[in-house]
Amino acid sequence: MPILQQSGFISSPRARGAMAGGLCAATLFIAGCQAQPKFRPLTSEAPPPPVLVTVPAEEACQAGQARYALGRPFNPPLLEEMRTRTGSKSARSSAAGTPLPPPGDPARLTVDVDPQGLVVAARCG
Template sequence: MTRLVIPALLLSLSLAACAPEPDEQTEATEQSQAAAAEVAQPASEEPLAPPPAEGSCDDTQAQWAVGKKATEADLEQARNDAKAQTVRVLKPGQAVTMEFDGNRLNVDEDEQGVVTAVRCG
């Protein structure tokens, strides 16, 4: 019988040595619960758009031009409002380069010269 008691005693002592202290276990549980609660927070209803990079075009400031027959003065005002360095007027069927330029305001016009869209690029 002592043959069984000694190995059982050694096994239980070695397992007890590996178990974390109660305070350590409580702290780990609390940290896990706090992290889970943080992740479970509902996302805001509206995703936050990243702010425009410094010095780059912001087409939201030139949307007032949509629906207007843009004059040179309107195009210049839209460029200034969008904080763009350049403005490019795009007419239907016009061939254009496809490179993106974050400091350029693109103004799409229809056949009558009415602005249909304003966007950066």
């Protein structure tokens, strides 16, 4: 079966498909190169920067002041004493290694307690 007829057209269906695919690809390539980007003018309408919350010094939690309680048996009076010594507004306890929600209150003391009931860590948040 001849590929070229006397009129100069390609007669093979396979060759016609390849030619049509190449023509479509070239058309899309040229159209993509000619697409204009969206114009975005520079303006002063930028959003304001985020506001960072600062905790006043008298409300700040100082977890380092709770080091005296490491290794001691945990109980509610010890938690209250730790809260007072660290200057925290509130305090909570959690099992060591248990994931907690992200800290929402930097003035809160969080005390980690191991399975034996001993204080293993203290942190703010």
